[in-house]
Amino acid sequence: MSSTAKNPSIIRRSFRRTIFFIIAILAIGSTFEPYNQAQLAVVLIYFIGVLSVTILTGISGQISLGQGALMAVGGYTTALLMTNYSISLWIAVPASIVGAGIAGALLGIAAARLSGPYLAGTTLVIALAIPTIANRFMSVFKGDEGLPVDVGYPPSWFSNFFGEPTYEEWQLYVVLPFAAIALFFASNLLLSRTGRMWKSIRDHETAAALTGVNYSRQKVYVFIIASIFAGLAGALYGLRGLVGPSVYPVALSLTLLTAAVLGGIRSIFGAFIGTVIVVFLPDWIDLVLDNFELSEQVSNFMPALISSLLLILTVVINPAGVAGGSHLHKHK
Amino acid sequence: MDTFLAALFSGTSRGAIYALVALGLVIVWRGAGVVNFAQMGQAMFSTYIASTLIQNGNPYWVGFFVALFAGAALGALLDILVMRPLSNKKKTELLSSESMRAAIPVIASLGILGVLQALAGIIWAAEERGFPAPAAQEGFTVAGSVMPFTSFDVFVISIVLATLTMTTIFFKKTGVGLAMRATALNQEVARLSGIRTNFTRTLSWAISGAASSLAGLLITPTSNLSPNTLDLVLIIGFTAAVVGGLDSPAGAVLGGFILGLVISFVTFYLSPEDVFLSILAVLLIVLIVKPRGILGGKDSRRV
Amino acid sequence: MLTIENLTTSFGSVIALDGISMSAQESKITTVIGANGAGKSTLLRTISGLESPTSGSITWEGQSIVGRKPEDIVRAGIAHVPEGHAVISELSVEENINMGSLFRRRTHKSDVAASLEEMYQLFPRLQERRKQLAGTLSGGERQMLAISRALVSRPRLLLLDEPSLGLAPLVVEQIIDCVNTLCRSTGLTVLLVEQNANTALGVADHGVLLALGKVVADRPAAELKADSTLRAAYLGY
Numbered sequence A: 001m002s003s004t005a006k007n008p009s010i011i012r013r014s015f016r017r018t019i020f021f022i023i024a025i026l027a028i029g030s031t032f033e034p035y036n037q038a039q040l041a042v043v044l045i046y047f048i049g050v051l052s053v054t055i056l057t058g059i060s061g062q063i064s065l066g067q068g069a070l071m072a073v074g075g076y077t078t079a080l081l082m083t084n085y086s087i088s089l090w091i092a093v094p095a096s097i098v099g100a101g102i103a104g105a106l107l108g109i110a111a112a113r114l115s116g117p118y119l120a121g122t123t124l125v126i127a128l129a130i131p132t133i134a135n136r137f138m139s140v141f142k143g144d145e146g147l148p149v150d151v152g153y154p155p156s157w158f159s160n161f162f163g164e165p166t167y168e169e170w171q172l173y174v175v176l177p178f179a180a181i182a183l184f185f186a187s188n189l190l191l192s193r194t195g196r197m198w199k200s201i202r203d204h205e206t207a208a209a210l211t212g213v214n215y216s217r218q219k220v221y222v223f224i225i226a227s228i229f230a231g232l233a234g235a236l237y238g239l240r241g242l243v244g245p246s247v248y249p250v251a252l253s254l255t256l257l258t259a260a261v262l263g264g265i266r267s268i269f270g271a272f273i274g275t276v277i278v279v280f281l282p283d284w285i286d287l288v289l290d291n292f293e294l295s296e297q298v299s300n301f302m303p304a305l306i307s308s309l310l311l312i313l314t315v316v317i318n319p320a321g322v323a324g325g326s327h328l329h330k331h332k
Numbered sequence B: 001m002d003t004f005l006a007a008l009f010s011g012t013s014r015g016a017i018y019a020l021v022a023l024g025l026v027i028v029w030r031g032a033g034v035v036n037f038a039q040m041g042q043a044m045f046s047t048y049i050a051s052t053l054i055q056n057g058n059p060y061w062v063g064f065f066v067a068l069f070a071g072a073a074l075g076a077l078l079d080i081l082v083m084r085p086l087s088n089k090k091k092t093e094l095l096s097s098e099s100m101r102a103a104i105p106v107i108a109s110l111g112i113l114g115v116l117q118a119l120a121g122i123i124w125a126a127e128e129r130g131f132p133a134p135a136a137q138e139g140f141t142v143a144g145s146v147m148p149f150t151s152f153d154v155f156v157i158s159i160v161l162a163t164l165t166m167t168t169i170f171f172k173k174t175g176v177g178l179a180m181r182a183t184a185l186n187q188e189v190a191r192l193s194g195i196r197t198n199f200t201r202t203l204s205w206a207i208s209g210a211a212s213s214l215a216g217l218l219i220t221p222t223s224n225l226s227p228n229t230l231d232l233v234l235i236i237g238f239t240a241a242v243v244g245g246l247d248s249p250a251g252a253v254l255g256g257f258i259l260g261l262v263i264s265f266v267t268f269y270l271s272p273e274d275v276f277l278s279i280l281a282v283l284l285i286v287l288i289v290k291p292r293g294i295l296g297g298k299d300s301r302r303v
Numbered sequence C: 001m002l003t004i005e006n007l008t009t010s011f012g013s014v015i016a017l018d019g020i021s022m023s024a025q026e027s028k029i030t031t032v033i034g035a036n037g038a039g040k041s042t043l044l045r046t047i048s049g050l051e052s053p054t055s056g057s058i059t060w061e062g063q064s065i066v067g068r069k070p071e072d073i074v075r076a077g078i079a080h081v082p083e084g085h086a087v088i089s090e091l092s093v094e095e096n097i098n099m100g101s102l103f104r105r106r107t108h109k110s111d112v113a114a115s116l117e118e119m120y121q122l123f124p125r126l127q128e129r130r131k132q133l134a135g136t137l138s139g140g141e142r143q144m145l146a147i148s149r150a151l152v153s154r155p156r157l158l159l160l161d162e163p164s165l166g167l168a169p170l171v172v173e174q175i176i177d178c179v180n181t182l183c184r185s186t187g188l189t190v191l192l193v194e195q196n197a198n199t200a201l202g203v204a205d206h207g208v209l210l211a212l213g214k215v216v217a218d219r220p221a222a223e224l225k226a227d228s229t230l231r232a233a234y235l236g237y
């Protein structure tokens, strides 16, 4: 992992990407009305979660259907710190990655021996089982009711300086720094020697083992890193109002995977494009469907139908995803 | 004692259904090398077809057999439309690594599941409906108390055991079964041996489609029918297949009964809240001790 | 007779076969030799339909087989034993052999049973191990098994890709002898790919030398064997 620090050009490149990202989001966000600003905040949150899939599946080749469970770990860590100890979210959210990292290490140790469908199935069961812990230890996790948490209000210096933001706008501003940091780290990681080693494990498991890479240990590392991203995303996701089992269903894990595949499972840009598609698709479909006289029954299921169809089409026609083609060339 | 018997009976009858689901998964895994997460979506879809037929006044058995046929047809269709084009793409850069070749069909099957559930919602609306059972659902009486074990359960268990026997014989003793196994294990050698692998794959999907429709028909009398009701059954069935060994039909059935019993005993003796955690515990313990499942072979897939 | 004209096969920008023309005479052993990466395996894989050529023709018994699927080419009488003892480790020895005759099991029922027996006579060691999983066999036994799997399809042309790879000299000799006997006694046409040029040219009637996807020599085997200049230039000994 130390190779990241040794190469200033990689850091510079990631830094430029991140600055560009922050400016772009701020510029776009300022033109949106509150509803879409909140949606944009969700995009940023999902983006962090999708990055965890990109790292795990796209870069190291392990499939996980359970990233939602790790998001739940992050969410509960933050919520417990905030409600029980009144810790500021600026400390509680970063602390969530510790919880998620530990969970990821445990999961990684179990998963290191598994591959393909075995891993997919195990992580799926994890996605199903972890949120039920909330009901098992009612007194701590408050069961189905969950723990209400939110982003609160901006400090006075912020309002004095930038004017009073709407709640939605504030959500966006809270999420953005975390998304930017996540992007910076992911970008560094992908370009670094560690990232290239993980790709070589993905592509040539046997060959990588021959060159002395400790395959199992690297698998655990990948899991820890991916879990940290997921945990961060989960913490921020909970800050939209509630941390509870219903906030982190199995479907959430599948949404992350869908976004990663649609955009392009091997690239950060793909992760972002996929997230935008997944978050805004229902709205876009509604816009189109408004022109037709459709029963509620049909229009309710249209977003799910179309995003699933898109998923299948992507996988069958262009498995590298929207961002796939250009990216693969660059990193040859 | 009563609780024990009740848990035992209810676990056995649930286990039989999980066994059937697991069996369907094993068939596609052995015949086409894909874990089909859409399987219970297919089952849900064909059970809706049966349900519609029965609601329109057709006899139960007409609905039953039409559903089996529809399940087989749907399975074949999915293979031809989605999985075959996918497996012909193996040379693209993304699919050149083994791990991606395992992951991408899983993702495709999740997409299929989404499509089937949305379509079912559009066609049949999302509200739950009941589904009839072909045999009585009153419990047998043992030593004066009514047990959660009915003649319908007996029916289910016999169907599962018959399906297991037939699948085992089919894979082990018939030429088509051999062709299917060869196709899943090594497509290139299979083709060089003259096996029409496109056909055998589609056949695996069709057989598994019929088997999972059967599972759908047998579960819905006790769990009602909605686009999502079978999701949980799939996850449990999948766990059963992994616990027993994805490569082994007998393992799948064993895993199904193990899970049925674990779920039932946990529900009776602990609390329903602990069910998923206990499933996870069983899964992790088995996979750590035997990564290929109880009856699964050695890890010989890797070179 | 197999006739190949101007055959070109490429993988992206790599041209593995670059305008190959050659033929395999009926009931003769033709060997294709050449260094690693010369395109020998690609040649066999293109003939058996596993790779599709970008241009050129392959004519077998008077008909073009370019563009046909591997499973149809087997039915046309061409059996391919690919590189590296290609058997299915998870299946038993007998299942591996039976696999090769599955497509004939309805039309030639009694001959299918007979062909299995023939293989056991040819390689008695396989009979002893018929219930064992192929993965448990030694390298030589696997090669015998792969050849048996090909032979039970009753081919008129056998494509053998480096059968000697990784085997002890004694086993190599046994396998090559066996192929030789088969060719001479049954009139089977054989196209034998080898890096081990000496052994191959020893049994073959005709030899084709490949280098970087091109034919550099196409002569009677004995002549080729005697040509020390070619040997030094292309085979390095």
Ligand SMILES: Nc1ncnc2c1ncn2[C@@H]1O[C@H](COP(=O)(O)OP(=O)(O)O)[C@@H](O)[C@H]1O
Binding pocket: C011, C014, C015, C016, C034, C035, C036, C037, C038, C039, C040, C041, C042, C043
């Ligand atoms: N599937 C493939 N993809 C890309 N290149 C290939 C592939 N198969 C063979 N090649 C290339 O084609 C050339 C010929 O390979 P091959 O036919 O295996 O040679 P030989 O069998 O004579 O050793 C080599 O340069 C090899 O790298």
Ligand SMILES: [Mg+2]
Binding pocket: C040, C041, C042, C083, C162
């Ligand atoms: Mg070769």
